[in-house]
Amino acid sequence: MSSSASIVGTGESPYTRYPVPGTSTSSIIADAVARALANANLSIHDVDGFGVSSFTLGPDHAIDLAWRLGMRLTWLMQDTNGGASAGGMLQHAVRAIEAGDASVIVLAAGDVMDRDAFTHLVAHYNSATEDHLAPLPMSGPNALFAMQTTRQMQALGLERSDYGQVVTSQRRWASTNPGAVYRNILTLDDYLAAPMVASPLGRYDCVPPVTGADAVIVTADERGTSGPRARILAVTASYNSDDQRGDGLVTGLADVSPRAWELASVEPEDVDVVSVYDDYPSMVVAQLADMGFVNPGRDMSSFIAEKIATHALPVNTSGGQLSAGQAGSAGGMHGLVEVARQLHGQAVGRQVDARIGVVSGYGMVLYRHGSCANVAVLEAV
Structure with a gap:
């Protein structure tokens, strides 16, 4: 039993070990989104759903980034679950499409992971880390x-x-x-x-920390596109x-x-x-x-x-x-x-x-x- 949704576009903002000074999380996610839309032959104006995951997007949130990207949406989410965030957002996006809440959804994730950001992340990942793991050598x-x-x-x-x-x-x-x-x-x-x-x-x-971002475009099958599709089974x-x-x-x-x-x-x-x-x-x-x-x-x-x-x-x-x-x-x-x-x-x-x-x-x-x-x-x- 397959869903009625497919991945029709992908994008990746180039990964780098040492980001150029001034690189922001918003900018690399925006770059990945633009690449994915271009890959799917779609524009930002086609998008009505957006999901994002990031450790370093703050103080901004999903809605702030959506506004900066020029999106007008009927579905929005922000996932905080790290390595499981892509699958989690994909699961929700499929349900949103099946429910008719959106028909073109961009899912994106990315971080600027320089030395300072990585050091802060591993020390303050969650309360378990702060209270019990960070104090250890x-x-x-x-x-x-x-x-x-x-x-x-x-x-x-x-x-x-x-x-x-x-x-x-x-x-x-x-x-x-x-x-x-x-x-x-x-x-x-x-x-x-x-x-x-x-x-x-x-x-x-x-695993070596790097800076970069990734994005996929998920659409309802009935919307139709001229390019290849990866149906979500x-x-x-x-x-x-x-x-x-x-x-x-x-x-x-x-x-x-x-x-x-x-x-x-x-x-x-x-x-x-x-x-x-x-x-x-x-x-x-x-x-x-x-x-x-x-x-x-x-x-x-x-x-x-x-x-x-x-x-x-x-x-x-x-x-x-x-x-x-x-x-x-x-x-x-x-x-x-x-x-x-x-x-x-x-x-x-x-x-x-x-x-x-x-x-x-x-x-x-x-x-x-x-x-x-x-x-x-x-x-x-």
Whole structure:
């Protein structure tokens, strides 16, 4: 059962490690929106719905940005759920279109993530961070996911070299993506020799912060466009799945993925391209397993070697955040843009033969691990 909505345009404001002085969050999101509208052959005057996610947009809000962009709207939302924000906004946008609240919706996310912004974000992410994590001698969630990675290694019999194959595979994809910040080929020896950040996590296991923004255009199918479409077959979401009592080895995707496959009338074996939220390689492994890409009982190390490292299963074909960079709250939207581009046939330099694409979102660290997760299934039409 598919929805009556499709993604018809994508845009990305170029990612950069060091933004030009004076760069604002509003300006990069506006740039991504303009690129997405141009890609869809639409104008700002066609837009009647707008959703935005950002950590650094303040003191402005969604309505302030909509006004600055010249939008007149009948639907508006602002999502604060980081890596899960793209899927969350997409789910709401589909419902809004089905309800007749809007017919052309722009979803955008982005952040200026310079040193000062990143330092402030990791210290004041939420009250759990301020009260219990920030006082510890560590930076951000690295130590939390180092412990999660250690548990996963023990549970699945993985070695650092297995995670290295995930990272280096994504870097090979990034080498063909002109939008990726880190494009130089990374060897397994390079990966293993990198300095430790929080054992067993090395430098290349931790997502690099960058500045940038992403946007997609979602329209009602009956509106019609002349360009390619990625029909939204299903979007399902999970919030607070483990009440922050879990060990991080299983995400909320385990609960909601079966429903997504049922709604979309496809199976993991039908998928041609997938983007998973990759703040750490262990989370790539966890989400692929939770969505059913790894058959129960199969050795995870062999799955990584046979499917991910060989590109037999195209995973994070943009290079993912580990190589393209994490533009704050745009991290989740980056994967949605990439899969839509693949289904549109517009992933220049890295195009795969794709009819069915899947995007997972994951994020919002509280006392432990990500409390928000979602999955979207798309089809090229």
